[in-house]
Amino acid sequence: MTETSVIFFDIDGTLLNHEKELPQKTKEAVFQLKEAGHVVAIATGRAPFMFEDLRKELDIQTYVSYNGQYVVLNGQVVYANPLNISSLLQLTERALANNHPVVFMDHEDMKANVPEHSYINESITTLKIDRFPSHDPYYYEERDLYQTLLFCPEGEEKQYEQEFKDFDFIRWHPVSVDILPKGGSKAIGIQKIVEQLGFPPERQYAFGDGLNDIEMLTNVKNSIAMGNAEDSVKEAARFVTKSVEENGIYHGLQMVGLL
Incomplete structure (x- = not known):
């Protein structure tokens, strides 16, 4: 019997195409992996509630969310790294003065x-999710937040980067930036999972x-960049597959011998 492995998939531009649709070939590939005994997991910048439907469709209970800040193994939380609330409230006051709204986010x-x-x-x-943030300026009270969205035009986040050293700022839209705990990453979240599962590097x-x-x-x-990735992303990976629009997941899994 072939040794089993653990495979982590990003969502947007990887599992889902640019129309936020799951290609049929990708879905088939995921279930083939599971049938062969492999562990299939998600590693995303999204909040858990933003890909609940996808987890159900693919029957996946292990995931790294919020770029590594909230990690779940077989339905159980194994790692959580919340934002520093004191620093976040200072940032929020500054943002309000600049007419830069924020959205507080926890796991729910x-x-x-x-x-x-x-x-x-x-x-x-x-x-293209079925949820929109409602208004609650005190949502930070008595709960852990794993990410906050700061809404400002490109370049205007620099003032926050210079002052608030507890956070990393990652732009994902021309008018929106993710605020995350400093130094957090998908790599750290993945490490929390593989430590418990015991897979050696050659089977990750x-x-x-x-x-x-x-x-x-x-x-x-064994890292695989999608064909639609930027050059810097491709350079970071060991392999490069086809684009998400060309069934890149299926092709990549065949390329590395998992299918």
Whole structure:
């Protein structure tokens, strides 16, 4: 019997195409992996509630979410790395003065600190999810937050980067930036899972396409960049497959001998 492996998949631009659809060939590939006894996991920048339907469709209970800040193995939380609330509240006050709204996010929901704003509408709608942040400026109270969204035009996040050293700022939209705990990454989240599963490096695989995948692709021994990835992402990976629109997952799994 072939030794089993663990395979981590990014979501947007990797499992899902640019229309946020799951290609049939990709779905078939995931179930073939599972039938062969492999562990299939997700590693994403998304919140858990933003890919619940996808987890159900693929029957996946192991995932790294929020770029490594909230990690679940077989349905159980094994690692959580919340934001520093004191620093976050200082940042939020500065952002309000600059007319830059924020959205607080935990593992269950997201709430905006303003009733409405065009930047929130413009960016959140591109995710094509069935949830939109409602208004609750005190959502940070008595709960852990794993990510906050800061809404500002490109370049204007620099002032926050210079002052708030507890956080990493990752732009994902022309008017929106992820705020994450400093130094957190998908690679750290993956490490928390493989430590418990016991897979050696040669039996660890990861697929990704975005800038937030670079550390994951650098640290996982058998890393595969999607053909639609930027050059810097491809350079970080050991292999490069076809694009998501060309059944890149299926082709990549064949290329590395998992299918």
